[in-house]
Every structure is written in C-alpha cells, then in structure tokens.
Amino acid sequence: EEEVLKKLERRIDEYDPAKDEDSMTQFEELPITEQTLKGLKEASFVKMTEIQKKTIPIALKGEDLMSTAKTGSGKTLAFLVPTIELLIRNKTSEYDGLTALIVLPTRELSVQIFEVLTKIGKYNNFSAGLVIGGKDFKFEKDRISKMNILIGTPGRISQHLNESVGLEVSNFQVLVLDEADRCLDMGFKKQIDNIIGHLPASRQTMLFSATQTDNIKDLARLSLTNPRRIGGNTLG
Numbered sequence: 731e732e733e734v735l736k737k738l739e740r741r742i743d744e745y746d747p748a749k750d751e752d753s754m755t756q757f758e759e760l761p762i763t764e765q766t767l768k769g770l771k772e773a774s775f776v777k778m779t780e781i782q783k784k785t786i787p788i789a790l791k792g793e794d795l796m797s798t799a800k801t802g803s804g805k806t807l808a809f810l811v812p813t814i815e816l817l818i819r820n821k822t823s824e825y826d827g828l829t830a831l832i833v834l835p836t837r838e839l840s841v842q843i844f845e846v847l848t849k850i851g852k853y854n855n856f857s858a859g860l861v862i863g864g865k866d867f868k869f870e871k872d873r874i875s876k877m878n879i880l881i882g883t884p885g886r887i888s889q890h891l892n893e894s895v896g897l898e899v900s901n902f903q904v905l906v907l908d909e910a911d912r913c914l915d916m917g918f919k920k921q922i923d924n925i926i927g928h929l930p931a932s933r934q935t936m937l938f939s940a941t942q943t944d945n946i947k948d949l950a951r952l953s954l955t956n957p958r959r960i961g962g963n964t965l966g
C-alpha cells in the first residue's frame with residue numbers, strides 16, 4: 731500500500747499542466763487511489779468534464795486555485811476527488827479532527843454535495859458531516875466533533891468554529907469555497923472571513939464560482955496563495 735501511494739505521489743509530482751493538460755480524459759487515467767476510482771465507477775462517472783480535466787490534476791498537486799465555470803459543468807467532482815485523495819494520502823483518521831471544510835451558500839446544496847461525497851467516498855475510512863443548522867446547535871456540535879470533513883453553510887460553520895471547543899483544526903488541510911459568487915451575493919462575506927481566520931495558513935484552498943466578479947477577485951486575494959486560475963476570462 732505504501733508503495734502504491736509513493737507511486738501516485740511521483741505521478742502527481744511529474745504532472746505538468748502546461749504539457750499534460752489534454753493527456754488525461756478519464757478518471758482512471760488520473761493518479762488517484764483504487765478506492766476512489768471504485769466509488770466513481772459505481773456512480774457511473776467515467777469521463778471527466780472539461781473543468782474536471784483542468785482542475786483535478788492541479789488540485790492533486792496541492793496548489794491553491796480559483797476555478798470558474800458555468801453551472802452544470804461538473805465543479806463538484808473537481809473539488810471532491812482531490813479533497814478525498816489528499817485525505818487518503820495523508821492517512822486521515824478519526825484522531826485527526828477537522829481536515830477539510832466545504833463551504834456552500836445553501837442547505838440544499840450542502841446536502842447535495844454531501845450525497846455525492848458519500849457515494850464516491852464510500853470505500854474510505856474518514857468521516858463526513860453536514861453543518862447546516864435546522865437542528866439544535868448543541869446536538870450538531872456533539873455529532874461533528876469527530877468528523878474529518880464538514881460540509882455546510884458559512885453562518886453555521888462560522889458559529890461552530892467560534893465555539894472552538896471540540897473542533898480540532900491543527901491537522902486542517904483543505905478549504906473549498908464552492909459557489910463563492912453566490913455566497914458573497916447572499917451577504918456571507920463576514921462569515922467567510924471569520925472561517926478563514928480560524929484555519930491554519932498552511933492549508934490548500936480551492937475557490938469555485940460560476941462568475942468572476944470584483945468581489946470574487948477580492949476574496950481570492952484574501953484566501954488563496956499563489957493561485958492557479960482555471961477557466962473564466964479576465965485574470966486580474
């Protein structure tokens with residue numbers, strides 16, 4: 731198993747987006763683990779979409795990125811696959827506390843992403859939880875204290891991070907801001923800033939949106955380090 735992971739690491743290191751961008755078209759060509767491939771296959775995901783082809787290899791390298799593509803282009807797997815893989819390669823277990831956070835503007839979207847994660851991450855050991863309110867805060871807090879991946883809305887995640895007892899972030903690795911444009915439109919800037927303030931700077935951050943506004947560029951400047959920009963047009 732160790733050997734398999736080392737081989738994957740080598741393939742990831744060798745990937746050069748400038749040269750290799752069009753070389754991988756199917757999930758099984760990616761340097762990812764068998765368990766993730768199995769989860770993808772069982773959910774009938776075989777060929778990658780354009781944004782997945784461009785985003786996943788760069789994300790697997792651990793780089794910060796801002797990926798812009800219209801609704802329906804497949805952004806969910808573009809961040810779920812690399813997030814899961816990073817956790818597997820780092821042998822994440824229940825003792826690691828919170829290692830990944832996926833922030834979405836609404837409860838409905840959070841539930842949707844959680845369901846995709848449950849499907850494709852079926853063969854993995856880490857745990858995932860939803861943080862969307864609607865339940866008693868104390869109840870939610872007890873349940874999520876051992877989760878490795880949390881998915882939820884900015885307000886509720888922010889609230890849990892403020893009450894830091896029980897949420898261990900010293901092993902934190904990946905922050906995903908999905909539908910970042912909608913999050914900002916809905917007035918969640920303060921909560922997102924607060925979330926970022928709670929997380930270690932050494933993390934990987936991926937920002938996804940359907941549009942590229944000045945607000946998004948500001949958020950990118952605040953949350954990303956030397957980001958790769960994928961899709962979209964202007965790169966200011």
Ligand code: ADP
Nearest residue numbers: 775776777778779800801802803804805806807
């Ligand atoms: P976006 O977040 O960009 O709006 P989604 O990730 O929600 O897009 O994907 C849109 C639809 O496309 C979903 O129904 C999803 O299951 C499907 N889809 C995504 N990636 C693939 C793929 N590689 N192969 C087949 N269907 C896919």
Ligand code: MG
Nearest residue numbers: 805806908909
């Ligand atoms: Mg989406």
